[in-house]
Amino acid sequence: MKFTKVELHVIQMALKAPFVTSLGIVKERKGIIVELHDDQGHIGYGESVAFETPWYTEETVKTCFHMIKDILAPIVLKQSYEHPTEVFDSFNTIRKNPMAKAAVDMAAWDVFAKIHQLPLHQMIGGTRSDILAGVVVGASTIDEVLKQIQAFKAEGYERVKIKIGPGKDYDWMKEIRHSFPELSILADANSAYSGVEDQLLEIDELGLQMIEQPLGQDDLVDHARLQKKMVTPICLDESITSLHAAKSAIALQSGRVINIKIGRVGGLTEAIRIHDLCQKHGIQVWCGGMLEFGVSRAHNVALATLSGFSIPGDISSSSRYWQEDITTPDVVVERGRILPFEGVGIGVEINRKRLDEVRIHHEVLIK
Template sequence: MTITITEIELSLVRLDLIHEFETSSHRKSHLDHIVVRATASDGTVGWGECASPSDPYYCSESTESCWYVLSEHLAPMVLGRPWEHPDDAAALTDRLSGNHFARAGLDMACWDLYGQARGETLATLVGGTAERISAGVSLGIEPTVDALLDQVARHVGDGYRRIKLKCRPGWDLEPVRAVRAAFPGIALQVDANTGYRADSAEHLAALTALDDQGLLMIEQPFAEDDLLGHAGLAARLDTPICLDESITSPAVLATALHLGAADIVNIKVSRLGGIGPSVAVHDVCRAAGVPVWCGGMHEFGIGRAANLAVASLPGFTLPSDVSGSDKYYRQDIVTPPIRATEGLVPVPDARPGLGVHVDESLIRTNRLRHAVLKEG
């Protein structure tokens, strides 16, 4: 079957966070994401979400750069051009370099259209097998250790099965020890978001000190391009090293695995540029016996639904950052709302495609910018 997109509508939507979130680089109280509404020639509507950071801290992309790339490049490359599979739609934009977050927003919309055309959910289309996903939560840097312990207690009480703590130099061993002492049986990991340096003796000592805390993993301690630094640390520690920002393609993944830089891989649909590349990274890791889990970018319900579908693949053996959207937002833009029960989140199946319905009135209420792009 052939699908042709005739209109792409972009909405920059802001949702306030219930609780402010701080990483090694910055603190945020709200999220601005670009929602993509793609209309096919038969009137079917597909939805995608560009969950890029507002500022270029996590990666070189930002909300502004993604808006430009989507409106000036990606949309014109796809509008009016027929395709049979979402990978074919992605191939229409091959001459554009990088810009994975922008690509992911359009890619999700194409997969949503494809699923509706076939009458199948995204999870089924990609070969997912799980109906519920084991969910962990990611907790930011708090003003005090006591404030962090309060957050951990609340989420453990909600049934989440893994706690991830953001860390940075000076906020690492003390909070980890406090959480481990208060919750000795919880699955615990840390995420540095590239905040440490492999050439710093002080930083290496801090990371080494975490090695006896029974952590599931230490995630992305060094810069994304420092694969040798990660390989050296992995050889030095018993705690597994997980790569996030570094894994931008199956080719980079192959290099990281060859160097011994990654014991575990965090797969993010947005960072990899969409569903197809995410499935490809999963397949490489599964063949190599490397565990994977699904990371998140505080997605709204559209992106969260895509993450859950990908996380239903059989290689996702560790708890993923696919917690209920009510952890972050008082009201999401999809129905039914994505919720966790005893640490498990159902894979959406309310309709073909992404499996969720989008509340367009909430998009209009919360949007900051709007553009409609048409064929021709």
Template sequence: MRIEKIELFHIKMPLKFTFKSSQTTLKHRETIIIKAIDELGNIGYGEVVAFNEPFYTDETLTYSKDILKNVYIPNVINKDMEHPFHIHLWSDPIYPMALAGLENALVDLYARRQKKSIMDVVFNEETNDSIYGGIALGDLDVESLIEQINLYIKHGYKRFKIKIKPEDGLNKLRAIREKFPHIQLLADANRSFKNGQIPMLKKIDELNLLCIEEPLYSGDFQAYKKLQEEMKTPICLDESIQTIEDLNTAIKLKVLKVVNIKVGRVGGLYYAREMIKLCRKNNIEYWIGSMLESGISKMLHVHLASLKDTYIPGDLSPSKRYFEKDLITPEITAENGIIIVPEGYGLGVEIDEDTIKDYTIDYKIIGGE
């Protein structure tokens, strides 16, 4: 296939609630939607899920936009490629979220062109037709957390991730576990615990968590190795694992038992697939996270979560939980906590360009001359 034109939509989507973690507070979600068009008029869409500030990784949305316009997109315009993964042969993944957004658009286009689903062109294996959703809750007070968990249990959800920080995280988790002894529960510390707070961190062992995600402020693998040796709760790494090399090193050092895989963070579906292969080879559990993203990117995670050996339900819940109007049709919905994996070509959903344009704050066309 040959890519003739790419359109960039810098969008700003208002959130239905203020999302808080130990690192940030968000009331809107800005991302970049990439629309790729080939010589036959086929179209594919991807999303760049970097944030405006470098609280999650060093890559910001400004950096993503610049490298897309000046390097990554010029590298693919009018270039013949047999498979979209060939983009990784000539693109340095120094900005993985930008590269992932472009690769995702090319994979969606390629799959639609081949009249296949995303999973058919990325994985050649049987997948589930539906997945359990999972609820990620921000840094809320205990009463609000218990209220939210009660609400989502009534809607069929069984797995909950709680954002925590050293000041009150342990007390929140204890209160939740006392109230809900049987739910699947995990904690995400977003690198908020310093070395002097490790004794407090170890007390989490009493709460029977599925895992604790990114607890240490330092992000140091040797510190994680020591901590995992002293804790029975599995350590899950997220933003510490950005490359295949990171994961391979972490496995060799035995610093983790679980890894959270997010397409944008790791540089695209190609790298996500290779990480999953490495996890399978080394008996490391993996599960599919999410990036507070629109349905264009979140649907990729729905597809990945349909793999039969994922560890736990991902951070995947209905579009309406986050946005008044998402960018896909149909939007992501859940019945009794279960999300149906779409069967159509590419992402399996249609893209609502009118809504994209409503949210657009900047627009750029590259190619097509």
């Protein structure tokens, strides 16, 4: 593969409703769509899922834009590649910045699948004919949470993740458990129990499917200690930023489950490596979400066809967050499942009219 042009589209869209987490409220989403051209006319798409401020991880839309424009695009425009894994590996002299790297890596995988005229899920060796979907509720009152769960159940979701934090945990989860006894529920703390982890032990009796990232990003040792005190499996999210982090977490027994996000780990190449490692070690994995637009959502759908994705993830319908997304067709969840896209590459098209409407910045980088 010889890449000749990188186009960056910075977009901004309002969420249908504010999304509340223990770390803050998201009302509007910015993102960067990477459009990668090769010398044969193929076009691949990737998406940077960093937020506008560094509340979830340290990257932002601006740091990603800088990294892609000034550091990563010049690398991919300079050399040629046989395989998309080489793109990620050609960034090995660049420290961290996984969400910037991921956007370029994703686009290279899309180009590669298009060259081979295969759907991306087939290109990466996916075997699942339907994907296990789930939805996330991030609301500020328990009444609102219960209302949303009811509505999502009616849409066919069978697994729901609730955002929790100190004071919005045991009583909330107990009420949810009581109201929806058959529903598979898990809680995501986004590190809210760092320093106050004993507040979590109460929740252990509720039989939750798992608890996600109770402690800080760097707290692998602390998570291992907490897991020994809890029956509920701990799932790591923020802590798993690379294959190396996954190896450390497994060695330390910091949790029993890993939420794999393509953006957080540096791309599809690294996501697949983490999936393979977890399979070898009996660690369960599921595909995480980032309130993303259609490009990243389509990549998630492809990733989740890999055999290890045996539990539902945070891949929901496009309509969960957006009035109108920038890609067609939409991701649609039916009876808790999504069918993979069968078109070549990521299998969705960019809706140019919608992209124009939501685009706030555009840049073209050429060889």
